[in-house]
Amino acid sequence: MLAAAAAMAVTVPRAASHCFPANTARKCRTCWSCRAARVEAGHSRLEVRKVTYRPPGTEQNLLNEINLSLQEKSFGLIFGRSGSGKTTLLQLLAGLSEPTSGSICIQKYDDTGNPIGLPELLTSQRVGIVFQFPERYFLADTVLEEVTFGWPRQKADLLLKEQLALNLQNAFNSVGLTTISLDENPQALSGGFKRRLALAIQLVQTPDLLLLDEPLAGLDWKARADVVNLLKDLKKHHTILVVSHDLRELYPLVDRSWRMEMGGSLKEEALPV
Numbered sequence: 243m244l245a246a247a248a249a250m251a252v253t254v255p256r257a258a259s260h261c262f263p264a265n266t267a268r269k270c271r272t273c274w275s276c277r278a279a280r281v282e283a284g285h286s287r288l289e290v291r292k293v294t295y296r297p298p299g300t301e302q303n304l305l306n307e308i309n310l311s312l313q314e315k316s317f318g319l320i321f322g323r324s325g326s327g328k329t330t331l332l333q334l335l336a337g338l339s340e341p342t343s344g345s346i347c348i349q350k351y352d353d354t355g356n357p358i359g360l361p362e363l364l365t366s367q368r369v370g371i372v373f374q375f376p377e378r379y380f381l382a383d384t385v386l387e388e389v390t391f392g393w394p395r396q397k398a399d400l401l402l403k404e405q406l407a408l409n410l411q412n413a414f415n416s417v418g419l420t421t422i423s424l425d426e427n428p429q430a431l432s433g434g435f436k437r438r439l440a441l442a443i444q445l446v447q448t449p450d451l452l453l454l455d456e457p458l459a460g461l462d463w464k465a466r467a468d469v470v471n472l473l474k475d476l477k478k479h480h481t482i483l484v485v486s487h488d489l490r491e492l493y494p495l496v497d498r499s500w501r502m503e504m505g506g507s508l509k510e511e512a513l514p515v
């Protein structure tokens with residue numbers, strides 16, 4: 243899990259996933275302007291449909307017929323007891339493991355609420371995930387190296403690199419990291435700024451869905467308030483799904499919430515705060 247988290251934090255989209263296939267909008271998903279142009283009338287939703295998960299070689303389901311629907315540019319929160327399966331669900335959404343049955347997709351709807359076309363499978367390239375304590379997986383000596391760690395090195399990828407550099411500027415702007423030097427050691431940043439950096443690393447890839455596992459864990463009160471304010475800003479432009487025990491602090495941001503029951507079933511429920 244630690245290795246997967248480190249790898250995930252620096253993954254760049256494969257060239258093949260840079261553009262949509264010919265039968266879709268044929269727009270680049272890496273570039274912020276193309277993504278903005280993709281937003282048409284109506285809206286799209288993340289839809290988890292009857293997802294069950296049983297780890298290979300085991301006898302017991304960790305997740306049972308999970309259903310969840312989250313509109314774009316909204317903030318969803320999953321809460322529940324330790325060991326109920328919240329992180330397992332995030333891992334499925336991030337494409338780190340495959341559901342045993344059911345599907346995870348993005349469905350577009352028109353203004354009257356009717357689905358437009360077929361649902362698109364949510365691939366891992368469309369998801370950014372920030373694991374619990376992301377700063378533990380920082381690998382590089384400078385902020386710049388940390389962000390560009392997984393970027394393509396070949397000349398042929400020059401265009402992609404240029405696009406990523408532009409995205410980097412946008413990502414740093416959106417998480418308020420413009421005041422730090424790119425030469426700074428990531429480990430020397432404050433707790434709140436480390437979390438900002440972890441978010442920026444994911445935002446560079448312009449994900450359709452941002453998953454956060456316990457984003458406030460381990461931070462002091464000032465950094466927690468800082469991250470809550472940042473998430474409030476980010477939800478204006480991003481679809482965010484969070485797993486957390488910090489219900490009171492995140493409550494003002496939450497559009498929809500679900501309780502994960504022990505045994506891996508999910509039900510929509512208002513936050514108990």
Ligand SMILES: Nc1ncnc2c1ncn2[C@@H]1O[C@H](COP(=O)(O)OP(=O)(O)OP(=O)(O)O)[C@@H](O)[C@H]1O
Pocket residue numbers: 297300304322323324325326327328329330331502
């Ligand atoms: N590959 C696996 N094989 C068997 N059991 C697993 C596997 N992965 C996770 N589990 C078990 O599944 C249960 C759910 O774990 P998970 O980490 O998803 O819970 P959680 O709700 O996120 O807990 P926490 O709030 O403590 O992070 C736990 O009992 C865990 O030990």
